[in-house]
Structures are given as C-alpha cells and as structure tokens.
Amino acid sequence: MKNEFITEGKFSTIALxxxxxxxxxxxxxxxxxxxxxxxxxxxxxxxxxxxxxxxALMLATSFFLIFALAAITLVFVNEEYGHVAGVIALLQFAIVIGILSYWRSLQYGGLTVGKPQPAIYANPEDPAAQNLERLFTELQKESTPRAFYRSRNGVKRYVDERYFFGALRVALVSKNPExxxxxxxxxxxxxxRxxxxxxxxxxxIVKAKAKPNAAGVKKTYDYTDAAMSLIEHPAIRELDPNKRGSQMLVKGLxxxxxxxxRQTPPGETQLALYAKMILDVIRKNRAR
Structure with a gap:
C-alpha cells in the first residue's frame, strides 16, 4: 500500500x-x-x-431547465405563457434548493453549522468506530493541527474544524466514491478532496485516549450469535420463508x-447454508 509520508520539520505529512x-x-x-x-x-x-x-434533485433540475428555456422562448411569442413558464421554473428551482438544504440539514442539524452532530455508523458500539470518533473529536477542536488538501497548483488549503461536525464525517477518510x-x-x-x-x-493517539487494536480481525464464523441477532429483526418478523428471494434476504442480513x-463473513456457499437453516427453523416454528 502506498504510504503518504513527506517529512517536513518536526512532524510528518500523512494522509488523514x-x-x-x-x-x-x-x-x-x-x-x-x-x-x-x-x-x-x-x-x-x-x-x-x-x-x-x-x-428528485435530477428531476427537479431537469424541469427547471425545461421551463426556464420555455419561459425565455415564450416571452417573445406569448408574454402571458412566458410568465407562467417562468413561475413554474422558479418553483422547480426552489425545489432544487430545498432538496440540497434538506440533505445539508441531515448532516449538520440545520442549514448553519453550529456543533458536532452524532455520526452515522452501522454499529456505534464497534470499537473501531469508537476509535475513529476519538480522532474526529480531536479534529473538531481549534487547538488540533488542521487538516488540509492541496490545490491543483500544489498550494495547501486548510479546512475548518467544522468539516468534521457532520454526521457523514466518515466520508472524509473513506475512498468509497459513493x-x-x-x-x-x-x-x-x-x-x-x-x-x-x-x-x-x-x-x-495518546491525547485522544484512543486504543488501537493490536489483534487481527476475528476470523471465526459465529453462527449462533448471528442467528440469534436476527430473531427480533423487523425484516425477519415480516418474512415469508416460502417466498422467492427470502434466502437472499437472510444471507444479506x-x-x-x-x-x-468485525468478523470476516463466510463465503457465499456457507452463508447460503446458514440462511437455509434459519429459514427451515422459521418454517417449523410457524407451522406449530
């Protein structure tokens, strides 16, 4: 793996x-x-x-462009129709702004960025996620050295600590483009960037009181715990074990x-076997 180190005086420059x-x-x-x-x-x-x-954003943007173009065209043909098209275009533009504002509010708790929001995690109790949050907690402080990116001409651009206030801050250390x-x-x-x-x-790490794991990722396949975790899952309660696609759903869960x-999932064949066993149990229990 490529390691991003550049020695610069006392510290090293390293990818976040x-x-x-x-x-x-x-x-x-x-x-x-x-x-x-x-x-x-x-x-x-x-x-x-x-x-x-x-x-919704793409649809609203498309309608905005269509009606904006129509308004410009119609105003020279029929002024009244042109005004109507213009009003519709403005409404579509408002919808676009509303969608963007809504997504922003989900991340920061509002349109203005006031304080750190609870981060979104699949499992907030995951020790790895908790250590990651300890890093973000430090990055949210003005006293912590600021993260930066380099512009196309190589100039450093420091980012404000508020970049790490959002609920989706994990994206800043992810390489997942989506x-x-x-x-x-x-x-x-x-x-x-x-x-x-x-x-x-x-x-x-010492300052944040983080505790990096020293062990490898657990490799065992704990079927019992996995199966027990699904007992009260909403998708399982509503599942029809005889319906097509039910095994695929259980495999995904x-x-x-x-x-x-933090366990390595079994292969597809093993997961399919586990899912089949769970579906068999569900069928038997519901047949009683």
Missing part, C-alpha cells in the same frame, strides 16, 4: 485516512481495511435515502451482522 487507520489498529493495513468496512456500513445506512433525494459524494462541506456542496495532516500521530461485528 492513514491517521485514522493508526487510530483504529496498530497495523496500518488492518486499520485501512477497518475503515473500508465502517464506510460500507455507513453507506448502507443512508444509500436509499440519498438515492431518492438524488433522483460515500464521499454524499458528504456536504460546511460551505458549498460536495467535497471529495483527499485530506492530509502535519502531525505526530502517536502523540495525537447475516453478511451485515458479521461485518458490523
């Missing part, structure tokens, strides 16, 4: 993603894998909502459970 990896795990490569796992979980939490908003596209900065819309820091990472509990 790698700073986060060291907060999570003493083995940097393991830490990066954990970040990717956490990012996938965050993305799964907001993907559907973002997709709906994105579709998750990064969901992030709105405190000013403007969309920000996907790679961030760096000039910092003594070890000292920052099992896969998510393993990842959220």
């Amino acid at each position: 993603r790698l700073v986060a990896a060291r907060f999570i795990h003493k083995n940097e490569d393991e830490g990066v894998l954990e970040i990717d796992r956490i990012a996938r979980g965050v993305r799964s939490q907001v993907a559907m909502q973002y997709l709906i908003l994105w579709a 998750l990064r596209d969901m992030f709105f900065p405190p000013i403007g819309v969309w920000f996907s 790679e961030l760096f820091m000039e910092v003594d990472v070890s000292a920052l 099992l896969h998510d459970w393993y990842e959220s509990n």
